[in-house]
Amino acid sequence: MSLEPEAARPREGPAHEIRFTLNGVQRSASVGITMSALQMLRDVIGLTGTKYGCGEGECGACTIIVDGLSVNSCLLFALDCDGRELTTIEGLAGDARAKVLSQAFVEYGAVQCGFCTPGMMVQATHLLATQPHPDAAAAKRAIEGNLCRCTGYQKIAQAIVAAGQALAAGDQP
Amino acid sequence: MNETMTRPAAGASLIGQRIAKLDAPEKAAGKTRYVHDIELPGQLHAAILRSSRVHARIIRIDTSAARALPGVHAVLTAADVPDQRPIGVAKDHLPLKSDRVRSLRDEVAAVAADSEAIALEALRLIEVEYEDLPVVADAEAALAPGSPLVHPPIPGAAAGAPVGLAGRADNIAMRFDYGHGDLARGEAESDVVVEDCFALHYVTHCCLGVSGVIAEFDAKGNLLLYSNTQVPFLHKREFAEILGMDPARIRIIQPPIGGGFGSKLDIYPFEVICVWLARATGRPVRLVFSREEEFLASPTRQPVRLTLRSGCTKDGRLTFRAVHTLHDNGAYTSWGATTPFVMMQTFSSLYRVPHCDYHTIAVYSNNPYAGSFRGYGNLQATFAVEAHMDKLAEATGMDPLEFRLKNAQVVGEVSGQGMVFRSCGFQDCLRTAAQRSDFQSKHREYAANRNAPGRFKRGIGIASMLHVGGGAKIYPSDGCGTILKLDDFGHVTLITGASEIGQGSETVLSQLVCEELGLPMTAVTVVNNDTDITPWDVGVHASRTTFIAGNSAIGAARKARAKILAAAASRFDCAADSLALRDGHIVRAASGERLTELARFLRSLHFSDRAELVMTSFYYEPPSVHQDKNFKGDVSAAYAWAAQVIEVEVDTDTGVVRMLRVTAAHDVGRVLNRLGIEGQIEGGIVMGQGYALTENLVVEAGRIRNPSFRDYKLITAPEIPEMDVNFIESMDGEGPQGAKGVGEAPAICVAAATANAIYNATGVRITSLPFTPERVYRALHGALPALRPTPVMAQR
Numbered sequence: 001m002s003l004e005p006e007a008a009r010p011r012e013g014p015a016h017e018i019r020f021t022l023n024g025v026q027r028s029a030s031v032g033i034t035m036s037a038l039q040m041l042r043d044v045i046g047l048t049g050t051k052y053g054c055g056e057g058e059c060g061a062c063t064i065i066v067d068g069l070s071v072n073s074c075l076l077f078a079l080d081c082d083g084r085e086l087t088t089i090e091g092l093a094g095d096a097r098a099k100v101l102s103q104a105f106v107e108y109g110a111v112q113c114g115f116c117t118p119g120m121m122v123q124a125t126h127l128l129a130t131q132p133h134p135d136a137a138a139a140k141r142a143i144e145g146n147l148c149r150c151t152g153y154q155k156i157a158q159a160i161v162a163a164g165q166a167l168a169a170g171d172q173p
Numbered sequence: 174m175n176e177t178m179t180r181p182a183a184g185a186s187l188i189g190q191r192i193a194k195l196d197a198p199e200k201a202a203g204k205t206r207y208v209h210d211i212e213l214p215g216q217l218h219a220a221i222l223r224s225s226r227v228h229a230r231i232i233r234i235d236t237s238a239a240r241a242l243p244g245v246h247a248v249l250t251a252a253d254v255p256d257q258r259p260i261g262v263a264k265d266h267l268p269l270k271s272d273r274v275r276s277l278r279d280e281v282a283a284v285a286a287d288s289e290a291i292a293l294e295a296l297r298l299i300e301v302e303y304e305d306l307p308v309v310a311d312a313e314a315a316l317a318p319g320s321p322l323v324h325p326p327i328p329g330a331a332a333g334a335p336v337g338l339a340g341r342a343d344n345i346a347m348r349f350d351y352g353h354g355d356l357a358r359g360e361a362e363s364d365v366v367v368e369d370c371f372a373l374h375y376v377t378h379c380c381l382g383v384s385g386v387i388a389e390f391d392a393k394g395n396l397l398l399y400s401n402t403q404v405p406f407l408h409k410r411e412f413a414e415i416l417g418m419d420p421a422r423i424r425i426i427q428p429p430i431g432g433g434f435g436s437k438l439d440i441y442p443f444e445v446i447c448v449w450l451a452r453a454t455g456r457p458v459r460l461v462f463s464r465e466e467e468f469l470a471s472p473t474r475q476p477v478r479l480t481l482r483s484g485c486t487k488d489g490r491l492t493f494r495a496v497h498t499l500h501d502n503g504a505y506t507s508w509g510a511t512t513p514f515v516m517m518q519t520f521s522s523l524y525r526v527p528h529c530d531y532h533t534i535a536v537y538s539n540n541p542y543a544g545s546f547r548g549y550g551n552l553q554a555t556f557a558v559e560a561h562m563d564k565l566a567e568a569t570g571m572d573p574l575e576f577r578l579k580n581a582q583v584v585g586e587v588s589g590q591g592m593v594f595r596s597c598g599f600q601d602c603l604r605t606a607a608q609r610s611d612f613q614s615k616h617r618e619y620a621a622n623r624n625a626p627g628r629f630k631r632g633i634g635i636a637s638m639l640h641v642g643g644g645a646k647i648y649p650s651d652g653c654g655t656i657l658k659l660d661d662f663g664h665v666t667l668i669t670g671a672s673e674i675g676q677g678s679e680t681v682l683s684q685l686v687c688e689e690l691g692l693p694m695t696a697v698t699v700v701n702n703d704t705d706i707t708p709w710d711v712g713v714h715a716s717r718t719t720f721i722a723g724n725s726a727i728g729a730a731r732k733a734r735a736k737i738l739a740a741a742a743s744r745f746d747c748a749a750d751s752l753a754l755r756d757g758h759i760v761r762a763a764s765g766e767r768l769t770e771l772a773r774f775l776r777s778l779h780f781s782d783r784a785e786l787v788m789t790s791f792y793y794e795p796p797s798v799h800q801d802k803n804f805k806g807d808v809s810a811a812y813a814w815a816a817q818v819i820e821v822e823v824d825t826d827t828g829v830v831r832m833l834r835v836t837a838a839h840d841v842g843r844v845l846n847r848l849g850i851e852g853q854i855e856g857g858i859v860m861g862q863g864y865a866l867t868e869n870l871v872v873e874a875g876r877i878r879n880p881s882f883r884d885y886k887l888i889t890a891p892e893i894p895e896m897d898v899n900f901i902e903s904m905d906g907e908g909p910q911g912a913k914g915v916g917e918a919p920a921i922c923v924a925a926a927t928a929n930a931i932y933n934a935t936g937v938r939i940t941s942l943p944f945t946p947e948r949v950y951r952a953l954h955g956a957l958p959a960l961r962p963t964p965v966m967a968q969r
Contacts, residue, residue: 042210046212048203048206048209048210049202049203049204050203051207051209051381051382051431052209052383053381053382053383053464054464054881054882055463055464056464056881056882056883058881058882058883059381059464059882061381088203089202089203090203093202102198102201102202104177105197105201106178106193106194106197106198106201107177107178107193108176108177108178108848109178109191109193109194109197109848109849109851109852110197110201111194111196111197111200111201112194112675112676112677112852112856113380113381113382113429113430113431113432113433113674113675114196114197114200114201114205114429114431114675115207115380115381115382115431115432116381117200117201117203118203121201121203137891139890140890140891140893141890141891143890144889144890144891145889146890147379147381147882147887147889148381148890149378149379149380149381149432149434149856149860149887150432150675150852150856151852151855151856151859152852152855152856152857152858152859152860152893152896153859153888153889153890153893154855154859154893154896155851155852155855156890157890162177
């Protein structure tokens with residue numbers, strides 16, 4: 001979907017103006033009542049790092065952080081983002097924990113086609129924020145809701161564990 | 174394995190190292206732009222109206238309300254594109270259906286609009302009146318005399334016209350009949366004969382990135398496609414035929430692909446329709462599926478019914494195999510219908526079988542469209558063969574490992590089908606997988622404990638596989654081209670025909686080039702996604718890219734090296750073969766003494782009186798041959814082997830099977846990128862785990878009942894088994910640095926080994942998939958209905 005005049009949005013109803021914090025920046029957006037946060041991020045705001053994989057909360061490719069919790073942005077109405085703090089994969093660029101994690105994703109071979117990777121990265125960053133030193137079982141549990149068809153998950157879990165260890169060792173903040 | 178990437182020391186070989194994927198950093202940052210993320214100026218959004226009926230005549234289509242909706246730019250039905258040309262391998266598929274729909278996925282109308290929401294709203298305004306026709310819901314029913322026809326003959330069609338224009342008098346899409354030796358003699362020599370029926374189910378690729386395409390005509394009227402295809406050059410040719418365009422005016426750009434696995438090997442109606450919409454509107458048009466549409470309208474693995482009869486002597490020598498299979502193509506024929514090419518290799522040549530017969534019929538039905546999928550028929554064939562290897566071993570009182578070793582192919586063997594095994598680590602694979610898993614003693618122990626009290630039973634099973642590992646000569650050329658350009662700063666642009674679909678080809682190709690030119694991985698940029706720039710390649714399939722494109726890249730790099738060293742030899746007044754390229758320098762090969770920096774030398778060549786820019790090209794064609802009309806011939810330049818041992822726990826109260834541990838040993842020729850190849854194997858094993866245990870696309874009377882991730886169960890992270898991945902390096906003489914293909918191999922024998930493990934645990938042999946709790950529970954209680962034999966038709 002692209003930015004369209006109100007009249008050309010037959011099933012979305014009138015647009016509403018919402019205000020929220022996105023990746024540390026305050027902003028507003030004009031969204032329809034049926035629009036998901038995922039559609040708003042991708043089609044209204046133009047941040048395409050968050051992926052559409054299923055649209056019904058089953059694959060985790062659209063995972064973002066809302067007020068400190070990881071959520072499937074396809075299941076969140078855009079309207080419900082009003083007044084909240086959103087972080088997407090793009091917003092992790094300056095995050096010290098995510099930097100260690102993305103390095104681990106690269107070095108441990110956790111990336112193949114890469115389509116699930118942004119969701120995995122966001123979910124794993126959220127895990128390390130709440131549980132800094134996960135073991136393999138905890139890492140796998142944390143990404144249970146994120147589907148990957150390429151890697152078999154093993155190397156993703158290893159990367160998450162290694163990032164936790166690197167952070168604990170004080171390699172990075 | 175739990176190791177990070179390696180950072181090779183300066184001058185050290187890159188081969189066998191753990192090299193991080195070149196595109197991993199941008200993917201981990203979410204910066205990679207897939208087809209879904211590209212927004213061209215003026216781009217419209219398309220959606221397709223699909224049939225709501227399984228098999229019906231189209232009486233009337235009314236698009237007037239849709240056309241009147243504000244924001245709609247074009248509505249197309251078959252009436253708007255007269256003279257449609259049929260697409261696909263059998264030319265049996267018209268992109269927009271005119272008088273008849275043959276499956277639920279069938280395209281009836283399409284819309285291009287200012288937004289996806291408007292396009293979807295327009296679809297709801299299109300009225301279609303159908304008259305239902307009898308449904309061919311089963312492959313066996315499709316063969317029955319008097320069955321309704323899926324493509325009935327069209328009166329007045331030109332003689333020799335393809336099925337899509339002329340129809341046909343039966344539902345048979347393709348037949349394959351293969352044989353070597355003398356089956357009757359094989360039977361007569363047998364002390365033990367076993368026969369079983371197998372049923373293999375529907376599964377689908379579930380690429381995380383849904384299907385999509387963008388079509389645009391530029392100011393000159395040339396077509397630009399942003400496509401997820403795995404076969405850009407074949408696609409370009411087929412598009413030219415369908416559109417009646419000069420192929421020179423078609424350019425295909427491949428954005429990074431969100432998963433392929435064989436699903437992007439065919440040309441599909443949605444791609445053609447998107448081009449028509451772009452032509453009708455004069456605007457770029459993007460068409461992207463929803464996940465539900467992906468389940469309904471993208472291909473599946475071929476469902477197969479199979480009857481296998483096998484024999485051996487009492488000392489455990491295989492005598493014969495007789496195979497009949499029935500494949501359900503769905504309403505149209507995909508490349509996947511040619512999976513028998515691969516299946517017959519497993520029956521005829523995985524083990525030494527002196528007498529073998531194989532017969533396949535692929536039929537039309539009103540079921541989902543079956544396509545090609547990683548492993549390409551080999552999961553189905555291996556499931557049956559490896560069940561019989563265990564049954565015959567048991568009947569002759571032999572251990573399953575010993576029985577396999579006795580019949581395993583060895584190096585130098587020429588199989589009954591004419592495949593020549595110049596490198597073959599099969600026996601090493603079997604021994605390694607068995608030793609590392611303690612297979613033999615566990616197999617005895619678990620069988621002995623089978624009837625002991627207790628709810629949970631452990632079992633261990635072994636299975637093997639053979640797959641092409643050096644390309645597959647199906648198309649007139651199985652080659653790939655490379656262009657190499659070195660700039661004034663010692664940087665290399667590697668332009669290859671081979672596509673990257675996530676498997677890591679651009680990384681491994683860069684490695685091979687850097688190894689030849691003595692450069693670090695940072696010295697290469699890969700260009701691999703634009704048919705206007707890249708040289709020809711047949712496509713990503715048949716586990717061929719590392720082997721074929723790798724040899725091509727090495728060829729171009731060696732030409733560049735020879736050119737550089739020849740120039741250096743005259744500059745330094747020595748023999749070219751006394752020089753080498755190492756660590757970004759031209760050095761004396763013997764002493765390693767650095768003569769000059771490579772970049773500096775390239776500049777001096779370029780900016781001199783006889784200016785020269787170092788550029789080379791190379792086209793590699795493997796020394797394989799096309800099969801003859803009897804399907805015999807050495808179709809691949811190398812063959813890959815593997816054995817996997819799988820340990821399971823069966824909950825006999827619930828039928829739940831847990832996969833505990835997979836010990837895999839793969840003959841990959843040589844490991845080029847250890848990090849990348851582990852990722853291929855682990856991912857393949859887990860894909861095989863899904864095929865074995867959870868994935869099942871439920872099709873009832875032509876309708877898919879579970880088109881969502883909620884109801885189609887993929888394996889999730891906590892469910893993966895412990896994986897012990899081992900490599901047998903047989904150093905193939907033709908392979909790039911000795912390597913062979915591996916992409917499809919790891920998924921192939923998982924289900925077969927799991928079946929053998931369940932038997933080991935419970936004494937119950939299940940010959941249909943998947944091993945869901947319900948199926949296993951029924952089998953444990955003798956309540957699984959017996960499978961009917963595969964229908965046999967008179968041979969031609």
